[in-house]
Amino acid sequence: MTFDAAMYQFLLRMGDNTLILGHRVSEWCGHAPVLEEDIALANTALDLIGQTQMWLGLAAEIEDKGQSADDLAFLRDAWDFRNLLLCEIPNEDFGRTLMRQFLFDTWHSIQLGHLTKSSDERVAAIAAKASKEAAYHLERSADTVVGLGDGTEESHNRMQAALDYLWPYVGEMFQSDDVDVVLAKAGVAPDPASLREEYDAVLLRVLSEATLTIPDSRFAHKGGRSGAMHTEHLGHLLTQMQWLQRAYPGCQW
Amino acid sequence: MYAQMIKSEATQDDPEQLAAFQARIDAGEKIEPKDWMPEGYRKTLIRQIGQHAHSEIVGQLPEGNWITRAPTLERKAILLAKVQDEAGHGLYLYGAAETLGVSRDELTEMLLDGRMKYSSIFNYPTLNWADIGAVGWLVDGAAIMNQVPLQRTSYGPYSRAMIRICKEESFHQRQGYDAIRRMAEGSDAQKKMAQDALNRLWYPSLMMFGPSDKDSVHSAQSMAWKIKMNTNDELRQKFVDQTVPQAEYLGLTVPDPDLKWNEARGHYDFTDPDWTEFYEVLKGNGPCNTDRLAARNKAWDEGAWVRDGLLAHARKRTARKMAAE
């Protein structure tokens, strides 16, 4: 695998994570349990969309086929997406949404922290901006997970159910492949497997405080970040997101 | 505008206190939460600010309808930021109403069970992407007509909320015009979307100002209290005068065959909206009334465990802290 090919895959992974998760979070706008949460969720979604523009913008530049970040977001089909499966899981209730966010934010903030020291200046520059945003996302989602986990009996049960449901989607974050080997060797990005220890430490601290039990299975669904296998949910998400661009090709919006 | 047909409350207070109160308003003083105020002033304001706040919150829905279908990343971010601003504006306004002795939850419950209203405009659907442009251009444009003068309203907290809102809102109308302009200058299909949006939203926008109130006692009282700054007809005329040239610039046709410039009046003559339709919408028979309220009720009901859970946790923490001290 050439360096540029690996780089392109890596950037799609970063950008597709934020694109798909940002889309999911934006679905809450106008429907959250309380106004303050509605506004906060929109801020998170806005940050993620902004990061998408940077990652996919750089991906398009490296691909060098005259595409834009928008072309990559709106004109690829499901098999070309490289996001973690976790990001495409539907919102369900607020509990699952916030648990999904917490599980992602923890990984994201650790990953971005490493990327600020990337040997590639462009990657480091994007990470410098995004890591501050992710640090706040994590602070907020962790607090909410603790509050709801250690809240009422109902909120506790819902959070435990959310954790149990989402847990099999966590392992994918730490599975290394050829792309990761090339980039780790070049000092562009950390080897995913190397982040697990730090991740587990944060999870243990926050989820204990939330009085939640981490499932002891290490089984992991996979296929999102390689593109080999997505969930059925991604196609539905794309039919909405890409509809206008697909129905009226070549227009300016 | 976002507060329609506000009935002012009759006031039975000591005439001397009333006269002193009116003198303060006439002198341009601001009334603050702890100041003496006539019961009618307080009640009318709660109704008006509450209705305005509800409109911002329900107003998130028609535009939010397109967030997941926005055609570019930038348009998606702009739209999301804009709809989020509406939530913020609702929050500021609820805050202003809360200084009058009513809680946000009480106001919310009155919205959800239909005791309080929100603007008629949000009971119309957004059917194509150009509607998003048209809502910013026409609906926010109409709202601004009313909100700018309200920055000078006599009630301090309301005035301060309006100042903050106007400052943030200035980008809303511009982004709307920018979005619909791109459509009007685009492909044939896009032009069709833009014209379709204007056709459907023109009269509902005119209705936002409410029926003529030049002979209304309620309006006269509200204007004396400086919680209403202009008559509905004044604002509607101003809106038409401002909007028609903007539509012409876009090459779009305002759906009113009788619309024409009246040299003698120095204003456009235009056809009044169908007020029967307006009253039907107020009664709950607009295209989206049921769905809008159902969406708000669902968010509120399904959010109860979240609000309760976070509060229970906060109480537990306080109790633990006290026990440790």
Add this chain to the structure above:
Amino acid sequence: MKNEWPLWEVFIRGQHGLSHRHVGSLHAPDAEMAIKNARDVYTRRNEGVSIWVVEANQISASSPSDKGPLYEPSESKVYRHPTFFDIPDEVGAM
């Protein structure tokens, strides 16, 4: 038990080193969430570098009926303002 989140008043210090200023209110279950909510609600346009929150029912305020006794006495102390004194132009800025 009533389950509405308490009301908090929010004060924000802007970019230029001025004092914290009251910007509005919001609801939150506790002080920490109130600060986070204030960040999300009141600094969306880069308005602040520091946030204070205080539970609304903890604020003590002066009474409007005391307005006369509280504020009018200072009206007559005109010599407290620099414009009270004439300084000859020749002396320069002071």
